[in-house]
Every structure is written in structure tokens, then in C-alpha cells.
Amino acid sequence: MENLVSWLVTDYFSGLLDTFVDPKKRVSIVYLASAIILALAWSFFVNKKNKNQALRQVIKQLFSKKIWFSPSVRTDLLMVVINRAIMLTFSPLLLSRIALTTGLFYLLNDYFGSSHGILISLPYWAAPFGYTLFLFFFDDFTRFLVHKAFHQIPFLWTIHKVHHSAEYLTPFTVYRTHPLEGIIFTLRSIFVQAITISFFVFLFAGKIDLVSIYGVNFLLFLFNVTGANLRHSHFNISYGTFLEKFFISPAQHQIHHSVSEKHRDKNFGAILAIWDLFGKSLCLSRPNQKIKFGVKNIENLDLNKISIIYIYPFIEMGKSILEIVTRTKKVQ
Amino acid sequence: MKQYKKLGLLSSAVALLSVAACTTMDTGMYGSFPITVKNYSGKSTNSVSYTGQIARHTLHESLKKLAGKGNGKSNPVLKAKMMSYYAGKDAGRTILSPTGSASFPIMQSGVDQISKKKNLAGKTYKGTITGMPNQMTGPDLVKFWIGKASSAKKGQDQANGYDYPQLISKFIMGAVFYNQVVDGYLDENLSAKKKPNNKPYKKGAAYTGKEHSWDEAFGYFGAPAHVMSLSAKQVYEIAKKGSKSTPKSNALAYADINKDGKVNLYGEMTHSPAYYAASFDKGGKTSYLKNISKAFLDGRLLLASAGGKTLSDGQREKLRAYAAVIESNWEKSLAEAVFKYAGSVYKDLKSIKAKGSNAKSLKNYIKHWGELKGFSLSLQAGRKNLGETAVKLNRLIGAGPVMPNSSQVTDIDSKGNYVKSQSSGIDNYMLHMLKVQKLLIDKMGVTAQSNNSVANMGAMLKSLGSGAAAEND
Numbered sequence: 028m029e030n031l032v033s034w035l036v037t038d039y040f041s042g043l044l045d046t047f048v049d050p051k052k053r054v055s056i057v058y059l060a061s062a063i064i065l066a067l068a069w070s071f072f073v074n075k076k077n078k079n080q081a082l083r084q085v086i087k088q089l090f091s092k093k094i095w096f097s098p099s100v101r102t103d104l105l106m107v108v109i110n111r112a113i114m115l116t117f118s119p120l121l122l123s124r125i126a127l128t129t130g131l132f133y134l135l136n137d138y139f140g141s142s143h144g145i146l147i148s149l150p151y152w153a154a155p156f157g158y159t160l161f162l163f164f165f166d167d168f169t170r171f172l173v174h175k176a177f178h179q180i181p182f183l184w185t186i187h188k189v190h191h192s193a194e195y196l197t198p199f200t201v202y203r204t205h206p207l208e209g210i211i212f213t214l215r216s217i218f219v220q221a222i223t224i225s226f227f228v229f230l231f232a233g234k235i236d237l238v239s240i241y242g243v244n245f246l247l248f249l250f251n252v253t254g255a256n257l258r259h260s261h262f263n264i265s266y267g268t269f270l271e272k273f274f275i276s277p278a279q280h281q282i283h284h285s286v287s288e289k290h291r292d293k294n295f296g297a298i299l300a301i302w303d304l305f306g307k308s309l310c311l312s313r314p315n316q317k318i319k320f321g322v323k324n325i326e327n328l329d330l331n332k333i334s335i336i337y338i339y340p341f342i343e344m345g346k347s348i349l350e351i352v353t354r355t356k357k358v359q
Numbered sequence: 360m361k362q363y364k365k366l367g368l369l370s371s372a373v374a375l376l377s378v379a380a381c382t383t384m385d386t387g388m389y390g391s392f393p394i395t396v397k398n399y400s401g402k403s404t405n406s407v408s409y410t411g412q413i414a415r416h417t418l419h420e421s422l423k424k425l426a427g428k429g430n431g432k433s434n435p436v437l438k439a440k441m442m443s444y445y446a447g448k449d450a451g452r453t454i455l456s457p458t459g460s461a462s463f464p465i466m467q468s469g470v471d472q473i474s475k476k477k478n479l480a481g482k483t484y485k486g487t488i489t490g491m492p493n494q495m496t497g498p499d500l501v502k503f504w505i506g507k508a509s510s511a512k513k514g515q516d517q518a519n520g521y522d523y524p525q526l527i528s529k530f531i532m533g534a535v536f537y538n539q540v541v542d543g544y545l546d547e548n549l550s551a552k553k554k555p556n557n558k559p560y561k562k563g564a565a566y567t568g569k570e571h572s573w574d575e576a577f578g579y580f581g582a583p584a585h586v587m588s589l590s591a592k593q594v595y596e597i598a599k600k601g602s603k604s605t606p607k608s609n610a611l612a613y614a615d616i617n618k619d620g621k622v623n624l625y626g627e628m629t630h631s632p633a634y635y636a637a638s639f640d641k642g643g644k645t646s647y648l649k650n651i652s653k654a655f656l657d658g659r660l661l662l663a664s665a666g667g668k669t670l671s672d673g674q675r676e677k678l679r680a681y682a683a684v685i686e687s688n689w690e691k692s693l694a695e696a697v698f699k700y701a702g703s704v705y706k707d708l709k710s711i712k713a714k715g716s717n718a719k720s721l722k723n724y725i726k727h728w729g730e731l732k733g734f735s736l737s738l739q740a741g742r743k744n745l746g747e748t749a750v751k752l753n754r755l756i757g758a759g760p761v762m763p764n765s766s767q768v769t770d771i772d773s774k775g776n777y778v779k780s781q782s783s784g785i786d787n788y789m790l791h792m793l794k795v796q797k798l799l800i801d802k803m804g805v806t807a808q809s810n811n812s813v814a815n816m817g818a819m820l821k822s823l824g825s826g827a828a829a830e831n832d
């Protein structure tokens with residue numbers, strides 16, 4: 028009991044608070060505030076003639092009873108709280124980041140020993156900028172790949188469907204994910220960090236500082252502070268056809284959440300659109316696009332019910348495994 | 360009135376008892392222990408003595424000082440002087456180091472004031488030193504280096520990459536102090552036959568065979584007698600004679616347990632093995648100094664309680680357990696030193712590689728390499744053969760450092776000249792240093808890990824955040 032109390036106080040609540048304070052987290056108060064400012068700016072830009080209406084529209088959106096009191100958003104918020112506890116319990120069991128990083132580092136030295144420290148005499152800024160850019164691109168690319176896999180591999184879709192079952196999008200929808208997806212994404216992040224760090228320490232023979240703002244990769248900071256939270260919102264913000272080939276706009280991500288058949292498997296990218304462009308899954312936004320968010324719900328399940336959200340993916344996975352087993356038996 | 364008298368009697372009895380308890384029981388100090396030798400007729404009241412060992416610490420420190428005195432030309436006088444400190448028994452040798460100052464006055468200025476006719480050569484590990492060419496024994500190697508040091512400029516050979524004061528000093532720390540303790544005093548001297556506890560060490564001595572053997576081992580470790588009441592940092596500051604203390608006078612205050620205003624090199628000073636153990640412990644991750652000191656003290660208490668009788672098998676078993684603690688902690692502190700200097704060498708090479716070599720960076724590199732090599736040979740001078748680990752260590756470090764032009768000493772010819780060949784370069788040698796550190800983590804379990812060349816990856820990971828978030832798009 029005492030342990031539980033101290034766990035709650037020192038680990039759980041401080042971590043939960045961190046979610047809203049730490050600039051490494053998407054829904055940090057700084058980014059939420061900058062998102063509101065950008066939403067206002069966007070609205071004034073669109074309604075140049077009627078500034079009053081622009082303001083009213085933003086306020087209406089921000090304080091919409093229909094959105095905030097919907098079962099969908101209630102579920103998002105509950106999941107912020109529940110997932111935090113689950114991840115806190117499981118993430119230490121996953122994989123030692125430091126062991127993987129040093130292991131990879133020694134492996135590089137064993138196979139490519141003669142290249143150790145090969146870039147050491149480059150100008151002083153080369154290492155931090157190279158490291159920060161590589162980390163950003165590699166991180167974004169693997170996010171795209173894993174996300175695409177979540178959509179196209181059936182048993183992974185059963186997990187990711189939880190995220191897409193949101194009928195209203197708010198910044199907190201980023202936490203509407205099944206814990207299994209959280210674990211897979213954590214593993215991805217561990218591999219990205221371990222590979223990048225071991226590789227750069229190997230090439231530059233020493234510690235490299237991240238080019239950062241408030242301790243965050245400056246590119247990630249720029250992404251977050253320029254309205255990343257608007258992706259999960261009802262503000263239909265477009266970047267225009269040129270920029271949308273390079274960066275995923277909020278409107279493009281809203282297309283990704285569309286229930287419509289024509290929007291299926293589009294815009295997997297997180298920050299950059301180039302991966303979708305090459306992968307032929309890019310879909311540019313249209314002004315005044317009206318999008319219904321959610322998934323097709325054939326079984327007519329209550330996808331806002333916590334118990335169904337957490338348990339149903341396991342049942343679906345079991346079903347598909349059983350199907351495979353019976354199919355192979357029939358073949359025999 | 361009568362009752363008062365009774366009470367007085369009782370309380371004085373209690374006081375008497377407690378005084379008796381004080382003299383025989385643990386005072387927490389390796390200072391004075393009662394005489395247990397039967398029919399002892401001398402005047403001494405203390406059975407502890409390790410003056411010979413302290414004298415050797417001063418010979419070692421002085422020799423190190425002398426090794427840096429060369430002017431770059433052949434110097435037979437200097438060589439003879441070094442030999443007198445290493446292998447001689449001459450009277451009148453002054454203590455060249457450690458020497459006192461106004462803020463840290465030292466009681467003794469001559470070696471004879473501590474103990475006469477002592478040398479280091481007779482106590483140097485006699486086995487073959489496989490980590491250097493030519494199959495030299497321990498004393499051969501020290502003498503070879505003494506010869507080279509006498510004609511080097513300020514102790515350094517910048518063409519071949521040798522720093523003789525460091526090589527000589529760090530090697531002696533293992534080949535004399537560590538080896539004498541773990542391979543002699545705490546090994547065969549603990550057997551039933553050797554150094555019996557029911558006889559004086561020698562005729563007329565105030566101590567038994569086992570007592571004296573144990574005390575001498577403690578002397579080689581070189582901790583102050585009151586080490587258990589000091590922190591690792593304080594023990595470290597004593598060795599630094601105030602240069603690392605604020606105010607400077609703190610070091611004297613820590614050392615001078617009898618408050619006579621002077622530091623006695625016997626019992627109040629920190630000497631090199633204890634200094635190194637303390638230097639790692641002050642980082643807070645290890646407790647080599649305390650573990651070793653406590654094991655010595657506990658063993659000495661056991662010997663005192665044996666009361667001059669033959670030790671039972673059980674008692675010897677206990678002593679062996681203390682000895683094992685001393686050995687493993689001492690070995691680890693040497694491994695930590697190898698680890699630390701492999702990290703220094705790595706850093707030096709990195710800076711040479713990035714900025715090119717200059718007089719200062721080369722000097723540092725050669726100095727650190729000397730410490731690395733000396734300690735790595737010391738580590739191999741224990742009781743156990745380190746086998747594969749030693750082979751790898753010697754191969755990775757080599758017989759000399761890889762110089763910025765990629766040359767490296769690989770052999771020594773019959774006339775004692777260095778033979779150099781072209782190595783695979785400093786990049787590869789940096790890699791060797793990483794491998795040395797990894798080897799020591801894997802095989803020797805070093806934990807203080809000063810200058811860990813890969814620790815920075817942990818810091819980099821930390822700056823990226825845990826990544827354990829369920830954030831998704």
C-alpha cells in the first residue's frame with residue numbers, strides 16, 4: 028500500500044504532470060498555447076473581411092460543447108490517464124537503451140574499426156548539425172514506415188484502429204492509442220536513438236550535442252510550436268499545394284483520419300510529406316473539405332468504451348490467428 | 360552513608376571494566392594492539408609495527424621524483440642515486456617525496472628515521488613481465504627503466520613515448536606493494552606452518568608471526584591508522600598535502616591524529632595504494648578504501664583476540680576471508696586505474712587527431728600512457744594469473760604508445776635499444792583504448808569507471824528523452 032502511494036506520488040503524477048509541461052511532449056502547455064494563437068491567425072487570414080466572425084469561429088471551435096462533451100473526447104482523456112500508468116509499468120521492461128547503444132557501438136568498431144573517428148576533423152558545427160538533422164529525418168521516416176505498417180498489416184490495424192475510432196479530434200487524441208501500439212512505438216524510438224547515437228559517436232569519436240531549443244531537437248520544437256496540435260483538431264488548416272508536398276499540414280492529417288473510402292491509406296507521414304510523396308500515398312487538402320472522422324464500424328461496437336478499446340484488439344488478433352490456423356489445416 | 364560507599368565501589372568497578380574493555384576491544388584504529396607474545400620481556404607496549412613498509416613508500420615516492428630529474432644526457436651520477444633508492448641499503452638517504460611545507464609539516468626528512476637498510480628491489484615481483492619485450496623479471500624491468508630515465512629529459516622520451524617516473528612508479532605499486540601483500544603476506548603466510556601465532560616473529564619481538572605479517576601487509580596498503588574515521592575524500596586530501604583542501608590546513612587536521620602539529624609518515628599519512636583507492640571512492644560509486652581497511656582491522660582484532668595462541672583452522676579461515684576481501688578490492692582499484700588512464704589516452708589522442716600534436720598535448724599523452732602501462736603491468740603482478748585478460752590487455756596497449764606519426768615501439772634489442780615499427784595508426788589505437796575499457800568492465804567488474812569513453816552515449820540518450828510515450832498520429 029505504501030509502495031502504491033509513493034509510486035503514485037513520485038512516478039505517476041509527476042509523469043502525468045510532465046506530459047503537460049515537458050517541451051519534449053506534444054501536448055505541453057507551450058505548444059497548446061501556440062496552437063491556439065496559430066488557429067486565430069489562420070482564422071483571421073481566411074476571414075479577412077469579417078474579423079469578428081473569425082474570432083467567433085475560433086472561440087466556437089475551442090469551446091464546442093459538442094466536441095468536449097462527446098464520448099469520443101471523454102475516452103481520449105481517460106486514455107491519457109490510463110496509458111500513462113501502463114507505459115510506466117511496461118517501458119522499463121522493454122529493452123535497455125544504453126545496452127543496445129553501446130552494443131551497436133562496439134559492433135561498428137568490430138566491423139569498421141578503421142573508420143572510427145573518421146569525421147573528427149570536420150568543422151565544429153558539423154557534428155551537432157549532422158546529428159540533429161539525421162535524427163530528425165530518421166525518426167520521421169521510421170514513424171512513417173511503422174505507421175504505414177499499422178494500416179496495411181491486418182493484425183496491426185486491429186490495434187491502430189483504436190486511434191482512428193476517434194470521432195472528434197483534439198490534441199489529446201495523440202494519446203488515444205492502444206498500449207501495444209505504444210510499446211511498438213517505444214521500441215521504434217529506442218532503435219532510432221541507439222542507431223543514431225552509436226553511429227555518430229563512432230564517426231566523431233565522442234559526445235555530440237543536440238542542436239536544441241528548450242532541450243528539444245530544434246526541428247522537432249519548430250514542428251511542435253508551429254501548430255502540431257492542430258493536426259488533431261477541427262481547424263482545417265492547409266499549407267497550399269506546394270508546401271503540402273514537403274510538410275503534412277493539419278488538413279492533410281485530418282484526411283488521414285477520414286472515414287471516407289477515397290481517403291483510405293493516405294498521408295501516413297508525421298512531419299514530412301516526402302515519404303508519402305515517394306510512396307504514392309500523398310493526398311493534398313482542399314479548401315472547405317468536410318471530413319467525417321472515425322472508422323467503419325461493421326460490428327457496431329461501442330468504440331468509446333474503455334473495456335472494448337483495450338480488450339477488443341486482442342480478441343480480433345486471436346480470431347485472425349485462429350483463421351490462419353484453420354486455413355492451414357484445411358490445406359493439409 | 361554505607362549505601363553511598365557501596366554505590367561508589369560499584370561505579371568504580373564498572374569504570375575499571377570499561378577501561379579494560381577499551382584496551383582490548385575495537386578502537387576503530389589500526390594503531391595500538393596489546394602484546395600477546397608469551398613471556399615477552401621487552402619494553403614495548405604495542406605489538407603493531409610496519410616501519411619497513413612505510414620506509415619503502417618513501418623510497419618509491421623519492422625514486423619517482425628522481426626519475427624526472429634527467430637532463431637528456433647520459434648521467435651516471437643520477438643513475439647511481441636512483442639505484443641507491445631502488446636497490447641500495449645505504450644510510451642517510453633523504454626523503455625526496457613526500458616533503459613537508461608550512462601548511463603540511465612532515466615529521467621525517469630521512470628514510471632512516473622511519474626504518475634503516477630497506478630497499479625495493481628485494482621485494483619486487485620476480486616473475487617474468489609478459490607485458491614487455493625481452494622476458495624481463497620485475498627488478499630487471501625497473502632497472503632497465505632507471506637506466507633510461509637517467510638519460511631522458513625530465514623523465515620523458517618524446518621520440519618513443521615513454522614517461523619513466525610514471526612507468527616506474529605505477530609498476531612498483533603493483534610489483535612491490537600489491538604483490539607483497541596478496542602473493543605473500545595474505546597467501547602462504549596465512550598457512551598453519553608459516554609465521555606461527557604462538558611464537559614471536561623473531562627472537563625477542565613484541566609481536567607474533569601472524570600479527571606482524573598482517574601488520575606489514577597493512578603497511579603496504581598505506582592508509583593512515585585512523586582511516587576508518589576519515590572519508591575517502593579526506594584520505595585523498597591528506598595525500599595531496601593540502602593542495603586539494605580548502606583551507607589548505609584541512610589536510611593537516613585530517614592527518615594529525617595525535618595533534619602534535621606534524622604529520623607522521625608512519626600512521627598519519629596516505630601512501631599510494633590507499634591514495635588510489637580513495638581517489639576512486641570519492642566519486643561515491645565504490646568503497647575500495649573502506650572495504651580493504653575494514654578487512655585489515657577486523658583481521659587484526661581477530662589476531663589480538665587469539666591471545667598469542669596457535670590459530671585454529673576456523674580462525675585462519677576467517678583471516679583468509681578478510682584476505683580475500685583485501686585482494687579483490689585492491690585488484691579492482693588497480694583495474695579502475697587502468698580503466699581511467701585508458702580513457703585519458705583516448706581523450707589525448709582525440710585531441711591530437713583533431714588539432715594536431717604540440718609539445719603540451721604530446722607530453723600529456725606520454726604521461727598518461729605511462730600511467731596506463733604501469734598500472735596494467737601492476738594489475739598482472741598479483742597472485743592469480745589473469746590469463747586471457749592479461750594477454751588481451753598487453754596486446755591492446757602494446758610495448759609503447761602509438762605516436763602521432765603511427766610509429767610504435769614493438770621490441771627492445773639485446774643492447775637495450777628500442778625497436779620501432781609502423782603501426783596501424785592512432786585511430787586504431789584509440790579503438791584499442793575503448794576495448795581496454797570494455798575488457799575491464801566485462802572481466803574485472805570496474806564500477807567507478809573514471810574517464811569512461813562511452814559513458815557520453817548515456818548522456819546523449821538522456822537528452823533525447825525516454826521515448827516511452829504512446830504519442831501517435
Ligand SMILES: [Zn+2]
Nearest residue numbers: 174187191832
Ligand atoms: Zn493512422
